[in-house]
Amino acid sequence: xxxxxxxxxxxxxxxxxxxxxxxxxxxxxxxxxxxxxxxxxxxxxxxxxxxxxxxxxxxxxxxxxxxxxxxxxxxxxxxxxxxxxxxxxxxxxxxxxxxxxxxxxxxxxx
Amino acid sequence: xxxxxxxxxxxxxxxxxxxxxxxxxxxxxxxxxxxxxxxxxxxxxxxxxxxxxxxxxxxxxxxxxxxxxxxxxxxxxxxxxxxxxxxxxxxxxxxxxxxxxxxxxxxxxxxxxxxxxxxxxxxxxxxxxxxxxxxxxxxxxxxxxxxxxxxxxxxxxxxxxxxxxxxxxxxxxxxxxxxxxxxxxxxxxxxxxxxxxxxxxxxxxxxxxxxxxxxxxxxxxxxxxxxxxxxxxxxxxxxxxxx
Numbered sequence: 127x128x129x130x131x132x133x134x135x136x137x138x139x140x141x142x143x144x145x146x147x148x149x150x151x152x153x154x155x156x157x158x159x160x161x162x163x164x165x166x167x168x169x170x171x172x173x174x175x176x177x178x179x180x181x182x183x184x185x186x187x188x189x190x191x192x193x194x195x196x197x198x199x200x201x202x203x204x205x206x207x208x209x210x211x212x213x214x215x216x217x218x219x220x221x222x223x224x225x226x227x228x229x230x231x232x233x234x235x236x
Numbered sequence: 237x238x239x240x241x242x243x244x245x246x247x248x249x250x251x252x253x254x255x256x257x258x259x260x261x262x263x264x265x266x267x268x269x270x271x272x273x274x275x276x277x278x279x280x281x282x283x284x285x286x287x288x289x290x291x292x293x294x295x296x297x298x299x300x301x302x303x304x305x306x307x308x309x310x311x312x313x314x315x316x317x318x319x320x321x322x323x324x325x326x327x328x329x330x331x332x333x334x335x336x337x338x339x340x341x342x343x344x345x346x347x348x349x350x351x352x353x354x355x356x357x358x359x360x361x362x363x364x365x366x367x368x369x370x371x372x373x374x375x376x377x378x379x380x381x382x383x384x385x386x387x388x389x390x391x392x393x394x395x396x397x398x399x400x401x402x403x404x405x406x407x408x409x410x411x412x413x414x415x416x417x418x419x420x421x422x423x424x425x426x427x428x429x430x431x432x433x434x435x436x437x438x439x440x441x442x443x444x445x446x447x448x449x450x451x452x453x454x455x456x457x458x459x460x461x462x463x464x465x466x467x468x469x470x471x472x473x474x475x476x477x478x479x
Contacts, residue, residue: 135455154422156405166370166453168406168426176257189465199369200426201455233446 133165133205133230136200140221142171143193150229154217156207159200162209165232166201201230238275244317245338248324250331251287265327268308269341272320276344277310290332318469319359320394364461367438369429369445370408371452374402384429384447390431393441398431432461 138155143183146154152169175195200210207225214223254261262279269277269441283322286292294302312320317335324333375382390398406426431438440457444453 133455134459152405156407160407166406166408167402168408168428169290170401170428171404199368201453204376226457229456230440231445231456233452233454235450 127190129232129234131203131232132227133202134142135216135226136198136202136207136226137224137226138198138200138218138221139224140196140218142196144219146217151217152198155198155200155214158213158217159210164200164202164206164210165167165192166199166219168198168199170197170199171195172197183198189228201228237339239342242314243338243340244314245309245311245336246317246321246324246330247334247336248308248331249287249351250305250308250328251293251311252281252304253332254329256327256329261327261329261331262308264325265308265362268323269308269320269325269462273313274310274316274320277308280309281305282307287332301462302388311340354378359461364459365433365435365438366431366457366459367431368450368455368457369431369452370406371427371429371449373402373425373426373427374407375450375452378446382448383429386429388444389444389448390429390441393437393444395431395437396433398429401430402426403428403430432459439473 140151142150144151149157153171154165156169160192172195200207202210248265250261250265252260252262256264266277266279284292285305286304291303293305319346321333321335369386371382371386373381373383376454377385380388385397387400403426408426435456
């Protein structure tokens with residue numbers, strides 16, 4: 127079964143050490159997405175990076191540091207994403223939210 | 237390229253411990269000089285010294301003292317130095333910068349002559365589309381992991397390029413959460429394939445995706461492409477799309 131719709135994709139960038147109410151921020155964001163029944167949410171860990179949130183660590187002692195860049199990709203309709211945006215504003219203290227218009231094809235069994 | 241004759245030598249004095257956005261200042265300065273095409277630069281580590289704060293820093297007290305003096309030196313033309321000075325001042329922070337008129341008696345010669353000029357360097361710019369496919373790592377197509385089969389299928393359909401990413405956590409069409417607990421051993425992750433080509437070519441493989449992807453999300457977005465490519469050496473290699 128194929129379903130096509132115009133949607134919006136958010137890419138939220140921050141650091142792996144970032145927390146929301148004591149929980150890793152990416153887990154908290156995913157939980158929120160689930161609550162709102164957002165169609166798709168995936169967390170990616172970058173191998174290197176810098177920016178407002180992912181600090182490049184300065185010495186080899188820190189190689190094992192867990193503060194890797196994290197990117198959460200979230201895809202759904204404009205309405206669904208609009209519900210999530212204010213929550214993200216509150217949750218992400220330091221980071222970047224990139225938003226883009228996308229065309230979505232959803233494939234499902236049956 | 238630096239020739240014999242008049243030039244300017246720049247010396248920057250820093251403290252070893254100084255950092256800029258989390259990286260040592262000398263390392264960001266060196267990167268800056270390297271990527272701005274300075275003829276050459278050297279970082280010296282001092283064994284003892286003092287600076288504006290009149291604190292004596294020496295190696296003898298603590299072997300791994302991170303407050304030792306650091307000096308960066310480079311030589312280039314007056315124009316080049318003038319163009320870089322503004323940013324250097326910003327990067328050097330509290331450090332001191334000194335410039336000195338010098339005469340280059342003999343310029344250094346590159347051991348790898350002209351290695352920076354690769355032949356037939358193509359730059360392709362234009363509008364294209366990016367297609368992202370979200371599936372699960374357990375999904376299979378015939379006897380292969382689905383993402384491998386998709387890469388093969390796209391290759392067979394002359395899609396310019398595709399990259400597979402593994403997410404560390406996610407959920408989607410399957411409605412069960414994927415979480416990569418033990419790194420490198422987890423086989424229950426979210427998978428994203430990202431491909432870039434013209435809208436027609438990507439749209440052209442959607443019917444194929446419909447057959448292969450039982451459950452998943454396919455997302456299209458418009459992108460501007462700037463592609464750097466070397467002309468393929470063997471003639472049967474795919475020609476890059478120039479649209």
